[in-house]
Amino acid sequence: MGRADVSAPRRGRDPARERIAAAIVEMVADHGFLAIDIGAVCARAEVSRAHFNRCFVDLEDCFLAIHDEAIEELCGRVEGVSKGRENWHDRIWAAGVAAMRFLQEDSARARFLVVSVNGSGSGAQQRRDRVVERIADFLDGGRGEVEGERRTSRCTAEIAAGAVYNTIFSKIESGSIERGDEFLPELIYLATMPYLGQRAAEDELAVQPLR
Amino acid sequence: MADSRSLSERLAKLPPGRHLIPRDFVSQNQRERMLLATAELVAERGYQKTTIELIAKTARVALVTFYEHFANKEECFLAAFDENVAAAGEVFAELLDPEQPWVDQISTGLEVLLEMVVREQARAKLCIVEAQAAGTESLARYQSMLERVAPKLREGRELNPRASRLPDGLEVAIAGGLMWLVHQRLVSDRVDDLKGLLPEMLQVTLTPYVGEVEAARAAEAAQARAAA
Numbered sequence: 559m560g561r562a563d564v565s566a567p568r569r570g571r572d573p574a575r576e577r578i579a580a581a582i583v584e585m586v587a588d589h590g591f592l593a594i595d596i597g598a599v600c601a602r603a604e605v606s607r608a609h610f611n612r613c614f615v616d617l618e619d620c621f622l623a624i625h626d627e628a629i630e631e632l633c634g635r636v637e638g639v640s641k642g643r644e645n646w647h648d649r650i651w652a653a654g655v656a657a658m659r660f661l662q663e664d665s666a667r668a669r670f671l672v673v674s675v676n677g678s679g680s681g682a683q684q685r686r687d688r689v690v691e692r693i694a695d696f697l698d699g700g701r702g703e704v705e706g707e708r709r710t711s712r713c714t715a716e717i718a719a720g721a722v723y724n725t726i727f728s729k730i731e732s733g734s735i736e737r738g739d740e741f742l743p744e745l746i747y748l749a750t751m752p753y754l755g756q757r758a759a760e761d762e763l764a765v766q767p768l769r
Numbered sequence: 770m771a772d773s774r775s776l777s778e779r780l781a782k783l784p785p786g787r788h789l790i791p792r793d794f795v796s797q798n799q800r801e802r803m804l805l806a807t808a809e810l811v812a813e814r815g816y817q818k819t820t821i822e823l824i825a826k827t828a829r830v831a832l833v834t835f836y837e838h839f840a841n842k843e844e845c846f847l848a849a850f851d852e853n854v855a856a857a858g859e860v861f862a863e864l865l866d867p868e869q870p871w872v873d874q875i876s877t878g879l880e881v882l883l884e885m886v887v888r889e890q891a892r893a894k895l896c897i898v899e900a901q902a903a904g905t906e907s908l909a910r911y912q913s914m915l916e917r918v919a920p921k922l923r924e925g926r927e928l929n930p931r932a933s934r935l936p937d938g939l940e941v942a943i944a945g946g947l948m949w950l951v952h953q954r955l956v957s958d959r960v961d962d963l964k965g966l967l968p969e970m971l972q973v974t975l976t977p978y979v980g981e982v983e984a985a986r987a988a989e990a991a992q993a994r995a996a997a
Contacts, residue, residue: 590905677904680815687956690949708985713950713969720949721942724915728938744936748946752973755981756929763934 575613577603579624582617587669591621591678622681628671629689632660636696646699650749653696658738658745661726665735672723672730694719700753714752721748739766800838802828804849812891816846816903843904850900850907853892854914857885871924872979872987876971878921879947880991883964886951890960897952915944925978935977943974968992 581603585594596617600610614620639656640649661668675686698715722745729735743763751759806827810819821842825835839845864881865874886893900911919940926932936942947970954963968988975984 592904676901676908679817680902683902687953706981706985708981709969709972709988711969713966714973716950716953717943717946717970717973719946720952721946723949724945725938725942727945728912728941741936744938747936748939748942751976756976757980759977760931760934763936 572613574603574605574609578605578610578613578620579627582620582624583628583664583670584666586621586674586678587666591617591674591682596620618679618681621678622685625671625675625682625685628667629685632657632671633692635660640696646703647750647754649699650697650746654742654746654749658742661730661735662738665730665733668730668735672727676727690716690719690723693722697722697749697753700750703753705755710752718749718752796838799828799830799834800848803830803835803838803845804852807845807849808853808891808895811846811849811899812894816899821845843906846895846899846903847907847910850896850910853896854910854917857896858917860885865921871928872975872983874921875925875974876987876991879967879970879974882947882951883967886955887960887963890955893951894955897948898955901952912941915941915948918944922974922978925975928978929980932978939977943977947974964995967995 578599581599582594585599585602594617596607596610599617599620600607610620614623635656636653639652643649643652661672671689675682694712694715697718698712700715700718701710704710725741725745725748729737729741734741743765746762746765747759750762803824806824807819810823810827814823819842821835822832824842824845825832828835835845839848861878861881865878867874869877886897896911896914900907900914922940922943926935929935950966950970951963954960968991971991972981972984972988975987979987
């Protein structure tokens with residue numbers, strides 16, 4: 559699928575495009591991607607159809623562009639806080655806190671990124687898959703922490719990333735993302751357990767980082 | 770879940786015209802053909818690009834017959850999902866011996882899962898890949914499928930003296946992680962190496978309950994069984 563030239567609006571601030579972004583995030587989070595159309599998004603954003611067409615090829619292009627931008631912002635924050643930390647365990651915690659803060663800032667955006675991306679077409683599905691793969695890339699550094707002769711390949715990181723993502727999905731879907739301080743240790747447990755082992759991972763569950 | 774007949778045999782249409790085959794039997798046969806066609810088409814083209822017309826054509830039924838059974842494509846897809854999950858559940862129930870040690874049951878369960886995925890890739894794609902892309906209801910059923918696995922995993926808490934510290938959602942998360950790995954192999958057509966991942970899958974699954982040393986021992990045993 560082609561993509562509209564969205565670089566021009568991003569050079570300077572385009573308030574109408576930002577309203578479109580806010581509208582699609584809220585509408586997809588509320589109703590799902592398959593239940594909305596361009597007309598409704600334009601009405602909610604109070605922009606003309608012509609302006610929408612200057613920014614995006616179609617509704618899917620809009621969804622994917624806004625999704626990509628939000629994910630890049632999230633990844634930028636995570637990389638920003640974890641860069642320079644030599645210890646893998648410290649990086650995991652820093653990344654976890656930054657990601658949780660990002661998701662808690664805007665519950666509609668969190669739902670848009672993690673829940674609504676499922677069932678929104680193959681392009682969205684590929685975005686979701688890429689996000690989980692990025693989590694796996696991040697966790698894969700834990701291989702250096704493994705003691706003894708336990709088997710750990712990339713496969714372990716994929717399982718851990720899938721477990722972490724599924725937990726975040728469940729929390730957002732059930733509307734409990736606001737209680738991130740309660741379940742962040744659970745995410746850290748899932749991320750570290752395959753590498754640090756049973757006891758060390760259980761100790762993570764007693765940490766209360768956001769209080 | 771396995772069926773040694775070829776697809777054309779499984780899609781074989783009943784003789785046309787007037788015959789003495791009971792109406793219920795004909796209707797059931799048509800339904801089975803449509804569900805099978807749905808699995809094959811969805812695995813090949815994805816849910817979005819699978820149409821009712823294609824399902825009817827592949828199943829060799831008239832469009833009107835499709836609508837006698839299902840209101841729309843989603844309903845047909847959900848029926849195919851439910852049927853395949855139920856069939857897989859029966860296989861697990863038959864092959865898992867609750868009298869066996871829990872670690873052995875989990876090992877057998879994972880082995881059976883991987884065997885089913887490798888043998889029935891179209892059905893596996895429907896239940897594990899496309900179910901996550903086919904809309905809200907389908908996604909909810911996928912999550913329910915993960916929850917069905919949780920009680921068996923949860924039995925392992927009896928082996929961990931500190932189990933009360935473990936998160937409530939641990940079992941669904943582990944099931945989600947394992948399914949994610951299978952999902953990735955299915956979407957990238959790397960199913961052939963899936964069975965080789967059993968020891969590592971077992972290692973991650975067992976560690977929260979029996980610790981990494983015992984889990985490594987079970988993983989090695991699984992590896993030795995596979996090599997034998």
